[in-house]
Amino acid sequence: MADSIRVQKAIAAAGLMSRRAAEDMIRQGRVIIDGATAKLGDRVDVTSQTVELDGAPIPLNPELETHLLYKPAGVISSADDPEGRRTVLDLVGSSVRLYPVGRLDYDSEGLILLTNDGALANRVTHPRYGILKKYVALVEGNPGKNEIRALLHGVDLDDGPARAVTARVVGREGSSTRVEGGQRELTLIELSLGEGRNREVRRMFDVLGYPVRRLVRTAIGPISDRSLKPGESRRLSAGEIRDLLASGSPEGR
Numbered sequence: 001m002a003d004s005i006r007v008q009k010a011i012a013a014a015g016l017m018s019r020r021a022a023e024d025m026i027r028q029g030r031v032i033i034d035g036a037t038a039k040l041g042d043r044v045d046v047t048s049q050t051v052e053l054d055g056a057p058i059p060l061n062p063e064l065e066t067h068l069l070y071k072p073a074g075v076i077s078s079a080d081d082p083e084g085r086r087t088v089l090d091l092v093g094s095s096v097r098l099y100p101v102g103r104l105d106y107d108s109e110g111l112i113l114l115t116n117d118g119a120l121a122n123r124v125t126h127p128r129y130g131i132l133k134k135y136v137a138l139v140e141g142n143p144g145k146n147e148i149r150a151l152l153h154g155v156d157l158d159d160g161p162a163r164a165v166t167a168r169v170v171g172r173e174g175s176s177t178r179v180e181g182g183q184r185e186l187t188l189i190e191l192s193l194g195e196g197r198n199r200e201v202r203r204m205f206d207v208l209g210y211p212v213r214r215l216v217r218t219a220i221g222p223i224s225d226r227s228l229k230p231g232e233s234r235r236l237s238a239g240e241i242r243d244l245l246a247s248g249s250p251e252g253r
Helices: 007-013 019-027 118-125 145-153 200-208 238-246
Strands: 031-033 051-053 066-071 109-115 133-140 155-157 160-162 166-179 182-193 212-220 233-235
Touching (some): 007 019, 155 200, 200 212
Parallel strands (some): 109 212
Antiparallel strands (some): 031 051
């Protein structure tokens, strides 16, 4: 391979660990190149070969970029929009063509990934990998234990049942909101899902009778960043990508 380098050098160059630590991982048989256990001295083409550590891919290709964006409400989660509305691509500066990973509703806000790494996008979006997305929903009304139990056991939607992996009440708003026929108080509920169907969280709460006033995605697997403000983004580090790819269900690795 004319463009290949020693695998321990490739791992160190990605900023994941020192070359000596990478050599130790190789000696322990924890590094895999295209399905075969790596040996010291093996070479790898980082643009075309797959290298794994403990069963999860290692991000080595410098041509691949993944950015974390706090999407504001009123922005489209797609590469373009026929109606000319702002899209997430308008908010992230990069010299390469990026694509949003999954979706986040037009009127919802929070974290979304943009990448040119198709393998990463598939791993994050496909339910079989079990990478959870965490949300905080501000809903009208006062849902309690029965409603939390319903979220966890599953809610029947028109495109099939949907359930939260985790759900809990995290706060009650002191002020109430005026709605038709009177006033309703507001409740904050934190929940996580392993899939991301269209407006899934909002539809789940609609079925239960608690309309969502505001919905924020706060984490994608282990990736979160409270310092990002709406419209701000940053590029993920190799370590963060490694943690993201290593998260999720064991059968997905």
